[in-house]
Amino acid sequence: MFVIFISGSFVFCYAVASLIFFKFPALLHNKKDVKFICRHIIHRGGASENYENTMTAFKHAVSLGTDMLELDCHLSRDGQVVFSHDSSLVPRIEVSGHIADFDYDDLPSLKxxxxxxxxxxxxYSGNSDDRKFPLLEDVFKAxxxxxxxxxxxxDDDELITKVSDLVNxxxxxxxxxxGNMKDCVTQKCYKQNxxxxxxxxxxxxxxxxxxxxx
Known part of the structure; x- marks a missing residue:
């Protein structure tokens, strides 16, 4: 009976303490210095309203008042940071290959x-300018x-370095x-910047x- 009483008391105290700390986390942790508040993120620039990872998609997202843009990066053969979800050009382009196979100026346009x-x-039906793969730098400027x-x-050290340099x-x-879903890539990002x-x-x-x- 005593063991049951002790166990029950422990569970009760644990539950009460958990509720208190969930409600008042600053009792355990200092409040972080948050640089911005983000409640609404546009995935790939708004892939359900425009063609993903295009400037048109990003401009539309910002016009709606999104808190954050989300995009994906790859490197062209000449080291330009291009944003695209997939490294492969198929089926978006008439030719086969990967972004890394072309210098940026030679990358074919989207269909x-x-x-x-x-x-x-x-x-999606984009104009000639919007069908060109955008650069990360274009988004930073816009x-x-x-x-x-x-x-x-x-997992590419050059890509991580190039992105960090542009951010700086x-x-x-x-x-x-x-970062990345893979912890090893995210840790490399942290060490870089x-x-x-x-x-x-x-x-x-x-x-x-x-x-x-x-």
Whole structure:
């Protein structure tokens, strides 16, 4: 009976303490100096309303008042940071190959008509300028005050360095989040530029949930 009483008391105290700390987390942790508040993120620039990772998509997203743009980065053969979800050109381009196979100026344009991934039956029809793969630098210039979430799509030290250099050049450390689902890539990002915020890798998400519920 005594053991049951002790166990019950422990569970009760644990539950009450958890509720208190959930309600008042500052009792355990200092409040972080948050650079910006983000409640609404446009994935790939708004892939259900425009063709993903295009300037048209990003301009539309900002006009709607989004808090953050999300995009994906790759390197061209001559070291330009291009944003695109996939490294392969197929099926968006008439020719086969990968972004890394071409110098930036030689990258072919998107097809004139493309299906929008998250809007079945709807086709994207972009002008000649918008069909060109945009550069990360273009987005920094167009939206200097908009927070941007950069997914480093591949484990590439040169890509990580180039992105970091661009962020520093445009003084966007406080407005830029980067990383990858792979923890090894995210850790490389942190070592390269610890002043930038990090994405949660899959490993970090699991650890966060374990810590939250224990």
């Amino acid at each position: 004139e008509k493309l299906p929008i991934d998250f809007m079945p039956g709807v086709l 939206f200097p005050n908009t927070p941007i979430n950069i997914d480093i799509k591949i 050049t445009y003084e966007r450390q406080h407005l830029t989040v980067w 610890p002043d930038m915020c990090l994405l949660f890798s899959a490993r970090s998400v699991v650890l966060l949930l374990l810590k939250l519920y224990t």
